[in-house]
Amino acid sequence: MARRSLRFTSRLSLLLGFALLVAPSFAAAQTPDDPELPAVEAPPELRAHLEVKLARSIKALRNSNPEARAKYEQQVVEYGRAALPLLIEACSTDHEGKQDGLLFCLEQLADLRDRELVAAQVESEHALLRRFAARAAGRWLWPPLVESLPPLLDDADPGVRQEAALSLLAAGRDTGLAVLVEQATEPTGDRATDEQRARADAVKQRVLAVLPGLAEHGDHRVLRDALRFDPELHRDDAAAHASTRRTAVQMLAAVGDRVAVAALFDALDDTHNLVQRDAIDGLRRLLENKEPFDGGSIFAQINEVKRLKELGTGGG
Numbered sequence: 001m002a003r004r005s006l007r008f009t010s011r012l013s014l015l016l017g018f019a020l021l022v023a024p025s026f027a028a029a030q031t032p033d034d035p036e037l038p039a040v041e042a043p044p045e046l047r048a049h050l051e052v053k054l055a056r057s058i059k060a061l062r063n064s065n066p067e068a069r070a071k072y073e074q075q076v077v078e079y080g081r082a083a084l085p086l087l088i089e090a091c092s093t094d095h096e097g098k099q100d101g102l103l104f105c106l107e108q109l110a111d112l113r114d115r116e117l118v119a120a121q122v123e124s125e126h127a128l129l130r131r132f133a134a135r136a137a138g139r140w141l142w143p144p145l146v147e148s149l150p151p152l153l154d155d156a157d158p159g160v161r162q163e164a165a166l167s168l169l170a171a172g173r174d175t176g177l178a179v180l181v182e183q184a185t186e187p188t189g190d191r192a193t194d195e196q197r198a199r200a201d202a203v204k205q206r207v208l209a210v211l212p213g214l215a216e217h218g219d220h221r222v223l224r225d226a227l228r229f230d231p232e233l234h235r236d237d238a239a240a241h242a243s244t245r246r247t248a249v250q251m252l253a254a255v256g257d258r259v260a261v262a263a264l265f266d267a268l269d270d271t272h273n274l275v276q277r278d279a280i281d282g283l284r285r286l287l288e289n290k291e292p293f294d295g296g297s298i299f300a301q302i303n304e305v306k307r308l309k310e311l312g313t314g315g316g
Helices: 002-022 024-029 048-059 066-077 080-092 096-109 112-123 127-140 143-147 150-154 158-170 177-184 194-214 221-227 231-236 238-255 258-267 273-288 298-312
Strands: none
Touching (some): 048 066, 066 080, 080 127, 127 158, 177 194, 177 238, 194 238, 238 273, 258 298
């Protein structure tokens, strides 16, 4: 038992010690914890035979079928926080199915007692652990962890950039909006796959759910710039440029404050009918609590634009 305890203690010491070696910027940025936070607490130790069983369940996460993988995820989660050290060790995998399973289990098990262990992963060599730490920052909003996110906006891994930007948004910061506009914009062209479109839509839905928190905070310049028609971008790829503008309109409508509404009125003059339609829908919802516009002709859309402009100038 002494040998087992030493092995567990050594593993945990390595994980925590790594944070002090590779994350001096995090250590320097720490502020005294909120007294209401739970005390930092190491994950509980597992008996040797249970650790062997847990390792088998973690290995079985290497399953690309989400339904089949869910059974093993549940097995891992049943071990509670004691599974965290082995889960972290397993994050070197490049198997996408196993990565999904590991991330799910880490999110289910880690809590604020593990905040220092999670913060150590911000500078992990493994993208999956950086992604996990970035996502945890958005759930916990623990200031030292949030403050460590901006460098991740330039991470080589798009998933890490996405989670860092979303968590900053959850903390009321728009510094990652450019990342989110890019990743939430539906790809266009013959080479765009259904999977790529679905991935972009999933990002967009997550972004739209958080954006109302930006209302009355800042000028939303990134979104307003993305909405601006650029002749050069239009010339290079008109469809892609229009798709970006649609994303900007939808995000501004989700913010819904005065600055956003003013930008949506500008978008009523967009040359692309779908960008214009999105602006119409956003303004109808924000100003009149109405359903999306259902006019079936371009003439009906022109008349609706005219009506909304009159409403905006007090003429409606």
